[in-house]
Amino acid sequence: MSTTSQVRTNAVQTGTLYAILFAISSVHMLNDTMQAVVSALFPILQKSLELSYGQIGWIAFTLNMTSSVMQPLVGFISDKKPAPWMLPAGMGMSLIGMAGLAYAPSFWLVLLAVVFVGLGSAVFHPEGSRVVFFAAGGRRGLAQSIYQVGGNTGSSLAPLMTIFIFVPLGQRGAVWGTLLAGAAIIILLKVVPWYKKQLTLYGKPVKRAVNKVMNAEDKRERSVVAAALSILVLLVFARSWYVSGISTFYQFYVENSYGLSIRAAQVPIFLFMAAGVLGTFFGGVMADRIGRRKMILLSIGGSAPFALLLPHLALGWVYPIAFVLGFILMSGFSVTVVYAQELLPGKVGMASGLITGFAFGMGALGAVVLGKAAEVWGLANVMMYSSVLPLIGLLAILLPPDRRDDMPAKR
Known part of the structure; x- marks a missing residue:
């Protein structure tokens, strides 16, 4: 067994611990549900506070x-000095954000509340990914998918919250989000002691050994890693901008183009996001079999034909195509994170923060740009032009082979 394999084996001696994976995945779901509260409020805030498409874009940008800005920084710091207490602390910040969002009387106070929700998520994600790393055993793709399924499930609830909570209750319904934060903190109080024990047993030895590996292979590896990360950044850019367009503005597009009500306009969004949950899980399972690079290519590049079709369909076809599109597009999300972690061994927090943080950041920028473009050129044109973004996913063919063959054999 290679030195790299030995290092990774030491980090996962306990095998795949599904109880921990499901616990941290459930917290991920609660965290991303709180973020989904913000997007679920978009149609309500647009009417109650008389917001423009550009202001809606700025709220998404702020969240x-x-x-995104904090995640790589938190990941970099936590790689050097992991801090389990950051997990419940992040949920505490989100709790403050939820309470503020429910009672914010103006656009600027909405932005302030959203800052707390975003920072809470930034603090949670890198440490959550490290918990997954320790609990994964040899099934990295599956473990990361279980974790990301939780997050995607939370995100997919936004349309349902709009239909069943915010249309009848209005902005004040966001106060129920504080219960989500409280539940997450309770679960984390069970996870944190186990996480501390793993850090004590495996954290420092793994870091020292990986540093030796990286020093020995430094000259050969750095250029390959830099090129691969650059391609990953472009892929995340394409996916994040497109998902931002669908999740933020497509509901307004179907209202205008098909004459749907606010409630009815949430259905294709929910189908897209719910399918993404399924795609995230099955993508991780498939990646453990066929490799990370192939799965990333199939995911983003394979979704391109359906994205190009979506703006030109009759209403009856929107629903099945939105479902298929969400399934394929999101099947590579968790795989991209695992691929980045394997490019940067020993830097789990920074790799996770870089990819997921950059995804949030690109989604933020995309929301602002697409919102402003919709005001200038019209929403229908923006939806049509943004449909070409998944074609950038074909660049995945340039990624170097992934390192799954170095991983311990699955049992």
Whole structure:
């Protein structure tokens, strides 16, 4: 067995611990449900506070950018000095954000509340990914998918919250989000002691051994890693901008183009996001079999034909195509994170924060740009032009082979 394999084996001696994986995945679901509260409020806030498409874009920008800017930084710091207490602390910040969002009387106070939600998510994600790393055993793709399924499930609830909570209750319904934060903190109080024990047993030895591996292979590896990360950044850019367009503005597009009500306009969004949950899980399972690179290519590049079709369909076809599109597009999300972690061994927090943080950041920028473009060129044109973004996913063919063959054999 290679030195790299020995290092990774030491980090996962306990095998795959599904109880921990499902616990941290459930917290991920609660965290991303709180973020989904913000997007679920978009149609309500647009009418109650008389917001423009551009202001809606700035709210999405604030949520995603506060998370994206902090995630790599938190990941970099936690790689050097992991801090389990950051997990419940992040949920505490989100709790404050939920309470503020429910009672914010103006656009600017909505932005302030959203900052707390975004920062809470930024603090949670890198440490959550490290918990997954320790609990994964040899099934990295499956473990990361279980974790990401939780998050995607939370995100997919936004349309349902709009239909069943915010249309009848209005903005004040966001106060129920504080219960989500409280539940997450309770679960984390069970996970944190186990996480501390893993850090004590495996954290420092793994880091020292990986540093030796990286020093020995440094000259050969750095250029390959830099090129691969650059391609991953482009892929995340394409996926994040497109998902931002669908999740933020497509509901307004179907209202205008098909004459749907606010409630009815949530259905295709929910189908897209719910299918993404399924795609995330099955993508991780498939990646453990066929490799990370192939799965990433199939995911983003394979979704391109359906994205190009979506703006031109009759209403009856929107629903099945939105479902298929969401399934394929999101099947590579968790795989991208695992691929980045394997490119940067020993830097789990930074790799996770870089990819997921950059995804949030690009989604934030995309929301602002698409919102402003919709005001200038019209929403229908923006939806049509953004449909070409998944074609950038074909660049995945340039990624170097992944390192799944170095991983311990699955049992």
